[in-house]
Amino acid sequence: MKKSATTKSAAKKSATKKIATTRAESSSRLIDARIKELGDWRGKTLAHVRALIKQAEPEVVEEWKWRGVPVWEHNGIICTGETYKSVVKLTFAKGASLGDPKHLFNSSLEGNTRRAIDIHEGEELNEPAFKTLIRAAAALNKIKSKGK
Numbered sequence: 001m002k003k004s005a006t007t008k009s010a011a012k013k014s015a016t017k018k019i020a021t022t023r024a025e026s027s028s029r030l031i032d033a034r035i036k037e038l039g040d041w042r043g044k045t046l047a048h049v050r051a052l053i054k055q056a057e058p059e060v061v062e063e064w065k066w067r068g069v070p071v072w073e074h075n076g077i078i079c080t081g082e083t084y085k086s087v088v089k090l091t092f093a094k095g096a097s098l099g100d101p102k103h104l105f106n107s108s109l110e111g112n113t114r115r116a117i118d119i120h121e122g123e124e125l126n127e128p129a130f131k132t133l134i135r136a137a138a139a140l141n142k143i144k145s146k147g148k
Contacts, residue, residue, distance in 0.1 A: 027064040031081075034070065038083060041121045045088045046070070046081055049125065053078070056131035057138045076141035078134060091116040094144075098136050102129035 031050065035043040053060055053072050060078065063071040070081040077093035092098065095105060095115025104126060107116040119125060 027062045027070075030064040030068075031062055031070045034068065034083070042083045042088050045119055046083060049081060049088070049090060049119075049130070052125075052127055052130055053134050056134035060134075060138070072134075074138040074141055075145040078137040078141065086120060088119045089116050090119070092133070092137055094137065094140055097140060098133060100133065102126050102132075104129055104133060 031046075035047045035050075037043070038046065050062075050070070050072075057072075057074055057078065059074055061073045063073055065071050065080075072078045072081070079090050079092045079095075082089045082091065089107065091108065092105075092115050094113065095108070096111060096113050098115070100115070104117050105115040107118040108114050117125075117130075
């Protein structure tokens with residue numbers, strides 16, 4: 001007995017969803033491991049901004065790209081979370097297109113596309129403004145994805 005096209009389509013969607021879920025879970029575990037591995041203010045900062053991102057955009061998907069960079073996506077990249085010796089850098093893929101009334105962006109200001117927030121040890125992040133920026137980035141991604 002042949003399977004209908006609808007049944008095949010549903011099975012394919014289910015398999016694709018399972019693969020995406022497994023990949024997201026794997027990425028989340030790798031981010032957990034990075035935070036633990038850092039074991040200092042950078043790990044705490046990365047964990048804190050990660051929590052803020054998830055609060056601001058509950059449907060965010062975590063990815064692990066480019067040989068170990070945490071990436072948060074929703075209809076496209078929202079931001080990355082790179083860690084360096086003296087800074088945690090949150091790079092917004094379309095940051096130049098976002099309003100920044102609280103002036104959170106303090107790095108990569110010269111480009112036409114990206115903008116970044118560099119957080120140094122001991123610095124406080126304006127949490128409400130950061131969450132607003134995350135929501136704005138996700139909304140921009142949604143608009144851009146509909147235009148394709």
